[in-house]
Amino acid sequence: MFGRAMEGAVHDGQEPRSSAGPELLSLLKGKSCFYIKELTPLLRSQIERVLKKGFELYQSRGWV
Numbered sequence: 001m002f003g004r005a006m007e008g009a010v011h012d013g014q015e016p017r018s019s020a021g022p023e024l025l026s027l028l029k030g031k032s033c034f035y036i037k038e039l040t041p042l043l044r045s046q047i048e049r050v051l052k053k054g055f056e057l058y059q060s061r062g063w064v
Helices: 002-011 041-060
Strands: none
Touching: none
């Protein structure tokens, strides 16, 4: 879901990078793949923030 939330926001013309911090974005490989070797509290909070925004986007479209 995380990758799809990011990818969905990209394809809809929205900018998911505004909610993802630079630490998380540095781990982005491609459109929706992240290579996370160590889950720090900072990365966890950034992931939670992006997931929340992605879920809200899906809810607004009636997809969930």
